[in-house]
Amino acid sequence: MLECDALEVAYGRVIALRDVSLRVQQGQVVSILGANGAGKTTLLRAITGLERPRRGRVLFEHREITHWEPADIVHRGISHVPSGRQVFGNMTVMENLRLGAYIRTGDRRLAGDVARDMDAVLELFPVLRARVRQAARTLSGGEQQMLAIGRSLMARPRLLLLDEPSLGLAPQVLEGILGALQRLNREHGLTMLLVEQNAHLALDFATYAYVLETGRIVQSGPTSQLKASDVIVQIYLGLKH
Amino acid sequence: MAAGEALQFALSGITVGSVYAVVALGFTIVFNATGVVNFAQGEFVMLAGLLAVWLVALHIPLWAAAVGAVLIVAGVAAAIHALTVRPIERRAGHFTMIMVTLGVAIMLQVIAQLLFGTEAQALPSFTGDGAIRILTATITVQALWILGGAAVLMAGLYLFFSRTRAGQAMLATAENREAAGLVGIDTRRVSLYAYVLGCGLGALAGVLVTPMTAAVYTQGLVFTLKGFAAAALGGFGSPVGAVIGGLALGLLEAFSAGFVSSGYQDLIALVALIAILMFRPGGIVGTRTLG
Ligand SMILES: Nc1ncnc2c1ncn2[C@@H]1O[C@H](COP(=O)(O)OP(=O)(O)O)[C@@H](O)[C@H]1O
Numbered sequence: 001m002l003e004c005d006a007l008e009v010a011y012g013r014v015i016a017l018r019d020v021s022l023r024v025q026q027g028q029v030v031s032i033l034g035a036n037g038a039g040k041t042t043l044l045r046a047i048t049g050l051e052r053p054r055r056g057r058v059l060f061e062h063r064e065i066t067h068w069e070p071a072d073i074v075h076r077g078i079s080h081v082p083s084g085r086q087v088f089g090n091m092t093v094m095e096n097l098r099l100g101a102y103i104r105t106g107d108r109r110l111a112g113d114v115a116r117d118m119d120a121v122l123e124l125f126p127v128l129r130a131r132v133r134q135a136a137r138t139l140s141g142g143e144q145q146m147l148a149i150g151r152s153l154m155a156r157p158r159l160l161l162l163d164e165p166s167l168g169l170a171p172q173v174l175e176g177i178l179g180a181l182q183r184l185n186r187e188h189g190l191t192m193l194l195v196e197q198n199a200h201l202a203l204d205f206a207t208y209a210y211v212l213e214t215g216r217i218v219q220s221g222p223t224s225q226l227k228a229s230d231v232i233v234q235i236y237l238g239l240k241h
Numbered sequence: 242m243a244a245g246e247a248l249q250f251a252l253s254g255i256t257v258g259s260v261y262a263v264v265a266l267g268f269t270i271v272f273n274a275t276g277v278v279n280f281a282q283g284e285f286v287m288l289a290g291l292l293a294v295w296l297v298a299l300h301i302p303l304w305a306a307a308v309g310a311v312l313i314v315a316g317v318a319a320a321i322h323a324l325t326v327r328p329i330e331r332r333a334g335h336f337t338m339i340m341v342t343l344g345v346a347i348m349l350q351v352i353a354q355l356l357f358g359t360e361a362q363a364l365p366s367f368t369g370d371g372a373i374r375i376l377t378a379t380i381t382v383q384a385l386w387i388l389g390g391a392a393v394l395m396a397g398l399y400l401f402f403s404r405t406r407a408g409q410a411m412l413a414t415a416e417n418r419e420a421a422g423l424v425g426i427d428t429r430r431v432s433l434y435a436y437v438l439g440c441g442l443g444a445l446a447g448v449l450v451t452p453m454t455a456a457v458y459t460q461g462l463v464f465t466l467k468g469f470a471a472a473a474l475g476g477f478g479s480p481v482g483a484v485i486g487g488l489a490l491g492l493l494e495a496f497s498a499g500f501v502s503s504g505y506q507d508l509i510a511l512v513a514l515i516a517i518l519m520f521r522p523g524g525i526v527g528t529r530t531l532g
């Protein structure tokens with residue numbers, strides 16, 4: 001479904017990603033794990049057009065999307081839950097969710113669909129329902145993460161990209177969010193690519209994982225195999241191969 | 242102070258202040274959506290006034306001349322956006338942007354001088370030169386047009402931003418351009434629309450105020466100064482602040498002209514601007530600062 005081919009991304013002279021290739025199959029949950037600064041955020045940003053790769057290609061459903069604008073990429077079916085949540089803080093929860101469906105709200109015939117999706121998101125994250133008229137900046141970190149995910153779901157993506165949804169969340173809150181994501185994958189077949197610093201989480205959540213170290217993929221495989229290897233130790237201690 | 246005089250000053254202060262408020266709203270909308278502090282803002286006020294005068298001289302009915310002037314200015318703004326804003330927005334530093342927008346301001350002023358000459362030119366009042374008495378004060382009918390026009394514009398903007406898809410897209414882009422792109426908003430197009438809307442508000446202020454002040458090619462800078470001071474006074478980036486700042490500046494000018502001396506109005510705007518930037522950089526409503 002998604003294919004990255006030898007991607008290279010640089011910020012000025014700093015090369016953040018080098019020769020990164022990966023694949024995500026339809027219906028799969030894949031994670032990318034790596035320490036702080038490994039290039040995880042850069043990778044997702046390159047996929048959704050927020051960074052321009054210097055080399056390499058991104059293909060989605062067999063079509064090259066490498067230098068597309070972010071707005072065109074979400075139209076194609078990829079939705080990105082960005083690092084640090086990036087909700088529209090001065091706008092209400094409801095407005096945030098409606099903006100999530102922006103690509104569909106221009107067409108009145110889809111109003112029913114959008115309303116149903118809104119309901120489904122509030123069903124998935126019931127704590128948001130009580131807060132629909134509240135400004136997003138008044139929400140807790142966990143609620144903002146739920147809103148950011150809900151906003152992305154409102155675009156009805158076929159592929160969801162998640163940038164460290166665990167960051168700064170209490171374990172219980174995180175568990176609730178991960179449970180909701182798992183249901184989306186099992187019940188609706190939503191494909192996901194998750195980048196995480198938290199290796200335990202990334203390995204438990206996904207079926208396949210890539211390990212990113214200073215901009216390169218250094219290891220990959222089914223998570224069951226990676227769990228048995230010493231990959232977690234390597235990430236935490238930053239050991240080289 | 243005599244209560245009667247105070248009422249008169251208040252009325253004229255609110256009238257002038259609502260013009261400043263509309264200009265300041267234009268500043269704010271452009272700044273929020275593009276990150277550009279538009280020092281050409283006042284030139285659109287000037288240009289619309291002169292264009293309306295010119296169209297009236299061609300025997301076009303006043304209302305059509307007013308609408309036409311605003312539309313022409315909107316077209317000019319779209320062209321200026323494509324040529325000067327798009328290449329620099331979100332990339333250039335404040336200094337570059339100030340230079341570029343000042344350059345645009347000077348260019349518009351020169352073009353206006355070449356096209357319309359150096360004479361101040363009068364525009365007829367919308368519905369005659371009458372005035373009505375309110376208690377101890379009088380207010381001209383044109384001032385009522387200004388107040389009503391400004392109120393309608395503000396209500397319209399409120400509805401636009403809170404109820405329409407395009408308005409919400411503009412707010413989202415202003416708040417977080419990247420996140421707006423990620424939900425599918427074409428942020429470059431939003432930037433164009435916001436620039437045209439902001440400059441169009443300047444033009445509307447221009448056609449409302451010109452029957453009271455006459456139009457001359459040099460007057461743009463004064464409106465830029467007043468609009469900028471009003472926006473800063475209220476809190477740069479806040480639409481509510483722009484309205485409050487505009488009214489506050491208008492009142493401040495009217496009362497000081499009444500009690501001290503007229504002729505110091507422009508100085509007052511500058512002093513107010515400097516004072517607010519020094520002592521309360523967030524402005525009256527104040528959420529953001531420039532910089
Ligand atoms: N905007 C930027 N400008 C310059 N360097 C950057 C920028 N963003 C990230 N980097 C650098 O790129 C590398 C990868 O960063 P990032 O993708 O954010 O890593 P991660 O998300 O894995 O923590 C880091 O060395 C970081 O310092």
Ligand SMILES: [Mg+2]
Pocket residue numbers: 040041042083164
């Ligand atoms: Mg990151």
